[in-house]
Amino acid sequence: MADTATGPEHPAPVAEATGISKRFGATVALRDARISVAAGESHALVGRNGAGKSTLVSILTGLQQPDTGNLRFSGEPAPAVGDIDAWRSRVACVYQRSTIIGDLTVAENLFLNRQSAGAVQPIRWKQLRLRAEELLGEYGVAVDPAARAKDLTVEQRQFVEIARALSFGARFIILDEPTAKLDARGIGRLFDKLRDLQDQGVAFLFISHHLQEVYDLCSTVTVYRDAAHILTAPVAELGHQALVEAMTGESASVAAVAESRPPAARAGSEEVLEISGLTLPGACEELSLSVRAGEVIGLAGAAASGNVQVGEAVAGLHRAKEGRISVGGRSVHTGSVPSALAAGVGLVPEDRHLQGLVNNRSVAENATLTVTDQLGPLGTVLPARTRAFAQRMIQDLDIKTPGAATPVSALSGGNQQKVVVARALATDPHVLVAIRPTNGVDVKSKEFLLGRIRQVADGGKAALIVSDELDDLKVCDRVVVMFHGRVVAEFDRGWKDDHLVAAMEGVGTPLASTVSGTDEHGR
Numbered sequence: 001m002a003d004t005a006t007g008p009e010h011p012a013p014v015a016e017a018t019g020i021s022k023r024f025g026a027t028v029a030l031r032d033a034r035i036s037v038a039a040g041e042s043h044a045l046v047g048r049n050g051a052g053k054s055t056l057v058s059i060l061t062g063l064q065q066p067d068t069g070n071l072r073f074s075g076e077p078a079p080a081v082g083d084i085d086a087w088r089s090r091v092a093c094v095y096q097r098s099t100i101i102g103d104l105t106v107a108e109n110l111f112l113n114r115q116s117a118g119a120v121q122p123i124r125w126k127q128l129r130l131r132a133e134e135l136l137g138e139y140g141v142a143v144d145p146a147a148r149a150k151d152l153t154v155e156q157r158q159f160v161e162i163a164r165a166l167s168f169g170a171r172f173i174i175l176d177e178p179t180a181k182l183d184a185r186g187i188g189r190l191f192d193k194l195r196d197l198q199d200q201g202v203a204f205l206f207i208s209h210h211l212q213e214v215y216d217l218c219s220t221v222t223v224y225r226d227a228a229h230i231l232t233a234p235v236a237e238l239g240h241q242a243l244v245e246a247m248t249g250e251s252a253s254v255a256a257v258a259e260s261r262p263p264a265a266r267a268g269s270e271e272v273l274e275i276s277g278l279t280l281p282g283a284c285e286e287l288s289l290s291v292r293a294g295e296v297i298g299l300a301g302a303a304a305s306g307n308v309q310v311g312e313a314v315a316g317l318h319r320a321k322e323g324r325i326s327v328g329g330r331s332v333h334t335g336s337v338p339s340a341l342a343a344g345v346g347l348v349p350e351d352r353h354l355q356g357l358v359n360n361r362s363v364a365e366n367a368t369l370t371v372t373d374q375l376g377p378l379g380t381v382l383p384a385r386t387r388a389f390a391q392r393m394i395q396d397l398d399i400k401t402p403g404a405a406t407p408v409s410a411l412s413g414g415n416q417q418k419v420v421v422a423r424a425l426a427t428d429p430h431v432l433v434a435i436r437p438t439n440g441v442d443v444k445s446k447e448f449l450l451g452r453i454r455q456v457a458d459g460g461k462a463a464l465i466v467s468d469e470l471d472d473l474k475v476c477d478r479v480v481v482m483f484h485g486r487v488v489a490e491f492d493r494g495w496k497d498d499h500l501v502a503a504m505e506g507v508g509t510p511l512a513s514t515v516s517g518t519d520e521h522g523r
């Protein structure tokens with residue numbers, strides 16, 4: 001920004017970073033990058049997977065030191081490394097993954113390490129709870145201070161983290177993909193809260209791969225590409241196409257996946273996946289669904305709909321109380337992962353951290369975990385074959401990594417997700433169950449991933465995409481919508497966004513109706 005004058009009329013930016021460079025070994029994560037967030041501003045930071053966003057966040061929050069560059073908060077130099085309290089009073093970050101401790105109560109989490117006035121004074125639990133109640137009340141967060149943190153919803157947990165940040169005095173909060181695990185209503189409530197806080201002078205740096213959220217929430221946007229700052233502009237002056245072009249450096253149309261019409265499933269083709277009368281306690285009741293060879297079916301639903309559990313059950317992760325799941329006509333023992341694997345089910349799990357990756361292992365090992373039997377004779381695993389196999393996947397899915405031997409933990413979030421998808425595809429599954437497969441993946445890489453899932457079906461297999469992301473669902477031949485454990489609607493290709501969203505929210509579409517037509521893009 002050209003105007004750097006400060007004073008009562010022009011307060012210094014709450015955060016300003018200039019000339020920031022950071023390397024990890026041979027990887028340049030940031031090159032002479034910059035950002036400036038004004039007081040009370042809602043500023044978006046966008047870029048493709050691996051562009052350097054999370055690295056910037058770790059520098060802005062004092063977790064990592066830049067190799068070069070300057071960092072100031074409200075005009076003052078950044079605190080010394082390790083002065084945690086000083087950093088906390090300037091900036092806080094709400095991550096996609098929780099930083100609060102599940103076994104502690106909300107009150108304990110809020111006042112962790114500051115329960116009592118002095119080291120020798122005992123903790124007064126009742127007082128702690130009252131202070132927590134007061135604090136949560138002040139920021140309008142309706143959460144019981146006595147509740148265990150692990151029992152909170154993602155949304156409640158984020159609100160607690162925001163309240164905790166504000167209570168340290170921070171007036172600058174970074175949100176790193178905060179909506180990734182929220183459904184539409186949860187996102188709406190989060191945005192309402194952020195707007196309230198913004199009215200009170202709190203500034204945000206908002207990171208998201210959902211560009212519509214940038215338009216809905218932010219006034220300014222900064223784009224990083226290949227470790228460098230590309231532009232900063234008022235959101236209102238930058239159209240969607242221009243924003244994507246800045247992110248990708250290409251002028252290609254962004255809507256390639258949505259607009260490319262995949263071939264319809266072959267009429268009369270065999271049923272590859274059949275779910276009949278499935279009851280999973282607490283998740284779904286008497287649910288039936290079938291997917292034919294050549295089909296990609298969407299199983300849509302909001303957070304409590306049960307769609308994720310149904311997908312997981314197909315992969316053997318949940319035992320059914322009643323009902324049957326069969327793949328290629330063969331029954332799968334519900335609750336048995338080996339049985340599902342043997343039947344040819346591949347899974348992209350919901351949480352790549354909990355169910356997906358082995359962090360300290362290489363990209364090659366992670367990508368080939370499911371196919372070790374193909375990597376050498378008689379139970380041996382040949383490193384050269386593993387590398388070659390992984391190399392193909394790295395190219396196939398456009399995974400940004402220095403090499404196949406790089407530990408998967410050194411990859412950016414979106415590239416880790418691609419490794420998870422690569423692993424599921426490696427087995428050449430008969431049925432691919434992909435749960436929110438493009439979570440954390442940038443707009444361009446989404447095309448690759450969804451295109452690859454489409455190819456599974458086009459090759460005569462079947463795919464089930466379990467998601468509430470409209471972009472994920474647009475590649476599907478048919479979308480089945482669940483609400484509170486039951487199928488409430490079914491949409492053929494060409495559905496309208498608002499109809500599908502309404503069905504996921506449990507309004508509108510009557511039970512089992514089939515809705516089709518032309519969507520707003522004329523498809």
Ligand SMILES: Nc1ncnc2c1ncn2[C@@H]1O[C@H](COP(=O)(O)OP(=O)(O)OP(=O)(O)O)[C@@H](O)[C@H]1O
Nearest residue numbers: 024029049050051052053054055410411412413414
């Ligand atoms: N600890 C690390 N060790 C080695 N390389 C790293 C490390 N952290 C990040 N990198 C590399 O730095 C680059 C920037 O990664 P970063 O996580 O900042 O990207 P990002 O823009 O946040 O991506 P995403 O959208 O996928 O989250 C990537 O090439 C990544 O592999």
